[in-house]
Amino acid sequence: MSAEVTITSANFDAEVMQAATPVLIDFWAEWCAPCKMVAPLIDQIATQYAGKLKVGKVNVDEESELANRFGIVSIPTLLVMKDGKVVRQRVGAMPKHDLENLFKDLL
Template identity: 55%
Template sequence: MASDKVLTFSDDTFDSEVLKSPVPVLVDFWATWCAPCKAIAPVIDAIADEFDGKVKVGKVNVDDNPGTPGKYGVRGIPTVILFKEGKVVDQVVGAVPKAQLEALIKKAL
């Protein structure tokens, strides 16, 4: 079941929602046809629930929003990038375990 805490970011909203966010933002770059993206989706949902209020969690569909992934060098999906104060803190590519994403977030908190 998808978490209602996972936001949807677009090329148009990325600057205001992610780069200007007062809290760290975890962004999942994905596509509907990507099997590993579907595999990591429940992990992203769990992270959104677990870190609610501390970290903003959202997704960017790379097919619908090609500008933002290009700007951040996203070449493979899923790519998960953690932003803090408008800058990239860290990123991982592929369907990684939840513990790896938790460790990534803890670096920014």
């Protein structure tokens, strides 16, 4: 079972805005090759940092409203949110070490 949460417009407030921990959000799509490359790393991070960091995934094809809300134009885009605010944003696949550097100082 994945430690990741599927984020939708319906559950965004409960899962992200009211989260007690920082939230790493992966905006992705099925057809996106770089998204598929980074997906296993995101899953590892979700498991490794469970309880300290919430990890959510937003399928941009199914949740275009959320993608538009955050100005997502390229994927994968990774957002780190804390206390309901975007504190970091990166576009593109990256190694696990770089992914961890997006949020480690916020834990």
